[in-house]
Amino acid sequence: MDPDQQSGELFQLQTEISGLLGQAETFLASMLQPWRLYQIGIIVALAVLAWVLGLWLGPRYKERIRTLEGRPKWQLRTLLILLNRLRLILFVLMAWGTVAIMRELTWPSRSYIVGLIATIATAWLLIGLVTRFIRNTFLQKLIRWSAWIWVTLYFLGIWGSTEALLDSVALEVGEFRLSILGLLKALIITGLLFFFARVIHKGAQGKIRTNKDISPSMQELIIKVLQVVLFGAAFFLGLKAVGFDLTGLAVLSGAIGIGLGFGLQKVVSNLVSGVIILLDKSIKPGDVISLGDTFGWINSLGARYVSVVTRDGKEYLIPNEDLITGQVVNWSHSNDYVRLDIFFGTAYHDDPHVVRKIAIDAAKGVDRVLTWRPPVCHIVGFGDSSVDYILRFWIEDPTGGLTNIRGNVFLALWDAFKEHNISIPFPQREVRMLADEDPSQPSDSKAKAPGAAGKAD
Structure with missing residues (x-):
């Protein structure tokens, strides 16, 4: 990058920051008007009232949940989610109720700030409820906080300046350009695609497992292939959606393949062995096997290992390669006899x-x-x-x-x-006790030496 271009981009960045600060200053100045200050006071009062009501209603609501026995888990989970958002729910209800009353008693402009905060709080509540379906904690927090910040800036009317500022801060290498805005979009879009891929995978997994026409081993194979396809497509579509050039991945994938061939031989071997196990149907979930000193039944077939549960509750994760190369006793391979x-x-x-x-x-x-x-x-x-x-x-x-x-x-x-008086014998042994003898003295049974006898005579 030449100095003129670098100085131009720096000037543009300073201009964007100045514009954003100017909008913030104008917004804060408008908040100091009397007819807006009392609206801010109403919002603070509503927030305090929602907090107090949450302290009073929370324990009673929790006790009510504990009395609900025999309900489905999803209903109890929904009630717990609403309990965690109880104060925000109360604030949203009271805020919109206040807006409705103020619009009946005064001009709409006199309730603009309260309506704006009620809209933002409602968006926050919906985002918090929707993102609860994302299982990954890091991805859930990333999407939640990003959505909260976006809706806040959008309804405050400063998203355009913020977007231009984030796009101006970028890393450029040749024709490749990665800005903070592009990175955030990539993370959010990829996260959403992963979320939808997970939902589709879970739904298809339930359908496949309940299909009795498909053998258990083929069910596992279809589920694993579907998982790889869905999550792989979500990853590459997420990169493509933000303008990332995927043609450069061809050379990179070749280099990664060589690295995998040398450094991850065992991992690749286990992956290939897992596919072979699923295809030849040598073992399947529910089979009883013996491998060395391990005896148990197959709990699940993984891409890298097989889970075997023993009678004492231990769960062994046996690499797929050991099941291919070693001697395995399958007690229920062709039949259960x-x-x-x-x-x-x-x-x-x-x-x-x-x-x-x-x-x-x-x-x-x-x-x-x-x-x-x-x-x-x-x-x-x-x-x-x-x-x-x-x-x-x-x-x-x-x-x-x-x-x-x-x-x-x-x-x-x-x-x-x-x-029937049948005897179960046990081994019998005869023990003979010998007299004690002094090993240092000659035995009486031994004959005397000829020379010694002559001297004695």
């Missing part, structure tokens, strides 16, 4: 034929054990202290747990063996 094995032993004096029949009948009497796939019991060996058996049975609800059903079958065996 699972066969379980337990081992036990009985004494040698018990008839094996009777033991097998008792064990099978005991397993059949346990809940969750399938009777149309009857249990079987076999001898697997003759141990040192017992005859060893294996009892096999089937269940169809692995999500209900495996350890608890094994424990119930063991308890049924214990009761059945006790009822």
